[in-house]
Amino acid sequence: MNEQQGVGAKGQEDRRIRMVERTMRMYGNEPHALIETLHTIQESYGYIDTDLMRFVSEKLGVPLSKVYGVATFYHFFTLKPQGEHTCVVCTGTACYITGAKNIIDEIGKQYDIKPGETTSDNKLSLLTARCLGACGLAPAVVFDGVVAGKQNPESVNETIRRWFEK
Amino acid sequence: MMIAKKISQIQTLIIDGKEVGGRSDETILQVARENDIFIPTLCHLDGLSEYGGCRLCIVHVKGLPRLVPSCTTLVREGMEVTTNSEDIIEYRKGILSLLFAERNHVCSVCVSNGHCELQWLALKLGITHVEFPYIYPKMPVDATHDRFIADHNRCVLCGRCVRVCHEVEGAHTKDVMGRGITSRVITDLMNNWGESNTCTGCGKCVHVCPTGALSEKGKSVAEMEKRRQFLPYLKRMRERS
Numbered sequence: 001m002n003e004q005q006g007v008g009a010k011g012q013e014d015r016r017i018r019m020v021e022r023t024m025r026m027y028g029n030e031p032h033a034l035i036e037t038l039h040t041i042q043e044s045y046g047y048i049d050t051d052l053m054r055f056v057s058e059k060l061g062v063p064l065s066k067v068y069g070v071a072t073f074y075h076f077f078t079l080k081p082q083g084e085h086t087c088v089v090c091t092g093t094a095c096y097i098t099g100a101k102n103i104i105d106e107i108g109k110q111y112d113i114k115p116g117e118t119t120s121d122n123k124l125s126l127l128t129a130r131c132l133g134a135c136g137l138a139p140a141v142v143f144d145g146v147v148a149g150k151q152n153p154e155s156v157n158e159t160i161r162r163w164f165e166k
Numbered sequence: 167m168m169i170a171k172k173i174s175q176i177q178t179l180i181i182d183g184k185e186v187g188g189r190s191d192e193t194i195l196q197v198a199r200e201n202d203i204f205i206p207t208l209c210h211l212d213g214l215s216e217y218g219g220c221r222l223c224i225v226h227v228k229g230l231p232r233l234v235p236s237c238t239t240l241v242r243e244g245m246e247v248t249t250n251s252e253d254i255i256e257y258r259k260g261i262l263s264l265l266f267a268e269r270n271h272v273c274s275v276c277v278s279n280g281h282c283e284l285q286w287l288a289l290k291l292g293i294t295h296v297e298f299p300y301i302y303p304k305m306p307v308d309a310t311h312d313r314f315i316a317d318h319n320r321c322v323l324c325g326r327c328v329r330v331c332h333e334v335e336g337a338h339t340k341d342v343m344g345r346g347i348t349s350r351v352i353t354d355l356m357n358n359w360g361e362s363n364t365c366t367g368c369g370k371c372v373h374v375c376p377t378g379a380l381s382e383k384g385k386s387v388a389e390m391e392k393r394r395q396f397l398p399y400l401k402r403m404r405e406r407s
């Protein structure tokens with residue numbers, strides 16, 4: 001397949017593809033390595049590209065549609081490149097009833113983005129999570145990988161404004 | 167595929183006050199149908215694996231704190247099953263109503279009008295109106311395939327097409343993406359159906375689809391009848407070989 005050659009050629013110059021191959025090998029290139037492999041792709045590339053999905057599908061013997069289904073089921077995986085900064089708002093039950101929606105609406109209003117989108121200047125990505133497991137900190141927001149608890153629209157705005165000032 | 171046949175025991179149980187018997191590897195649904203007891207189903211189809219997704223076949227088993235799907239619950243000695251109490255019927259109507267509210271099920275302009283399982287079930291359960299507000303999502307129609315059309319407005323996500331493609335045809339071209347309200351049946355990497363390299367064009371998915379979500383091109387409303395008699399046959403022949 002042409003796609004596979006494309007990824008192969010890229011692999012020689014790309015250290016990241018070796019990380020992906022390493023993960024697959026670690027699990028014996030078996031279909032059950034799918035989620036771990038997608039994790040590696042997400043972490044090393046920052047998003048999951050269709051060519052890589054084809055590559056993984058071929059290597060692990062998992063149908064294309066299944067790879068796509070898994071990649072879109074989990075909120076951790078993103079199919080589009082993310083911005084410089086990411087803001088993940090937890091929309092689990094506890095966070096939702098304590099005002100996660102207000103936070104999302106506020107960010108949406110300020111930066112004109114919906115969950116899953118990135119601002120046009122590539123500075124900020126807004127994402128949502130099902131539940132971070134930090135319900136005692138509700139509503140929780142993750143700023144560039146750091147969890148912050150008991151947030152409100154003002155505090156979130158403040159944190160994001162500081163990113164934009166830099 | 168070839169599992170040595172285990173010797174199954176005969177279990178006796180009571181369904182709706184009627185004493186019935188079934189093998190220990192049979193589900194409540196199978197035994198009920200053998201005894202002409204009606205339990206509505208949507209995601210279940212003879213010849214496919216059980217999915218337990220639509221929840222229309224829920225029944226009450228004495229001693230269990232919650233309702234169980236009869237399609238995935240095996241019969242046990244001494245079970246007392248109720249299939250059609252008032253509560254259960256109300257729940258089933260609720261489930262069906264939610265399906266109607268979720269997408270755009272407009273029978274009058276649907277190719278499956280008159281041959282639709284969703285429509286038939288609604289009539290059978292006596293749904294005259296839907297109490298929930300309709301969502302009216304903007305769903306795409308994929309008519310890129312030479313012979314088939316996928317209209318996601320009519321899809322109820324029963325997963326029959328996904329299972330038949332994986333289990334019977336072996337292509338696994340179709341799967342479900344996303345979660346919750348954003349779930350959708352996809353072809354490969356959400357590509358157009360007509361551009362799929364994995365689809366064999368066998369059309370099994372079209373014929374197992376309970377609604378007008380998958381249909382054949384060029385068929386009028388009266389003509390679009392689904393034929394599924396091949397499924398139990400294929401299953402039986404494969405088990406034999």
